[in-house]
Amino acid sequence: METIRVIIVDEQPLFREGIRYTLERLGHCTVVGESTNPAEILALAREPGAEVILLDAGLKSTDALELARQLRQLAPQMAIVILTPSEDEERLFQSIKVGAAAYYTRNISSEELIEAVQRVNRGEYLINDEVLARPQIASRVLQSLRELPMASHDGAAESDGKESYSPLSSREIEILDYIARGNSNKEIAKSLKISDQTVKNHITSILKKLAVNDRTAAVVHALRHGWIKIQDT
Structure with a gap:
């Protein structure tokens, strides 16, 4: 090792x-x-x-x-x-x-x-399960993500389409969208009818492609580029 x-x-x-x-x-x-x-x-x-x-x-x-x-x-x-x-x-x-x-x-x-x-x-990214187990924290995180594109001038410019190309597959975009809405790996796997390990493999691929270290950074990156949007529930 x-x-x-x-x-x-x-x-x-x-x-x-x-x-x-x-x-x-x-x-x-x-x-x-x-x-x-x-x-x-x-x-x-x-x-x-x-x-x-x-x-x-x-x-x-x-x-x-x-x-x-x-x-x-x-x-x-x-x-x-x-x-x-x-x-x-x-x-x-x-x-x-x-x-x-x-x-x-x-x-x-x-x-x-x-x-x-x-x-x-x-x-x-081990912090995610801790967050999703606490609804109040999950809600605050998602609210912060909703506000981020509006608060970031760079993000607004990127989401205008200047950098709209995504290196992610449609499945990876779909999984990022589920993450942004506060779903755990198990919930994503159940919704997409795939295994937990397959979800983990997709997340690892997403982090590698976007050159980020955690799920929150991946969601922020996708929001700023307009690949996903967080809808109010």
Whole structure:
């Protein structure tokens, strides 16, 4: 198994040590940096090779979500896993908006952490099932997506037809449309009469074709280009 390069951002030395031990001894990972200083973290992200960052949402040294937003802009290929002190729907919603790939409380087990790092490194977007299980959060996300094309001048220009060509197949567009309306993989599979794995395969293809790291980014991209539209229900 290929080694995954990880950055750890956490203010508690003992917790960092436990994560490092877990990932390096059990998870086929290499920790390439640890810091709580924003400038140092961004510098680590600029170094080639870092693939996953574990980010403590309870940082006292800086705004963790703002740092996550900067990291997404600086290193869009790197997956961000948010570790939060406690369940917090507002923090979950903001984590989605800044492009986190996964969101867990800090009482996550070693096995769950290893699996999360491995899956986000493969390009999976683990935050989606959490969102769809919470109707209020799903509603806020969809509302944000509805407002995005109107709020973005670039998006308006693109949806005028200047870049209307889509690299996606008709089935992939259909699946993106279902995602934009808040459907889970299982719901999409049931509606289209295909397997869950086939849905996952299509989503992986969509992310690769659009060169984005998560489902939300794919939906935003499609909305801005006019390939799909979110209808009010």
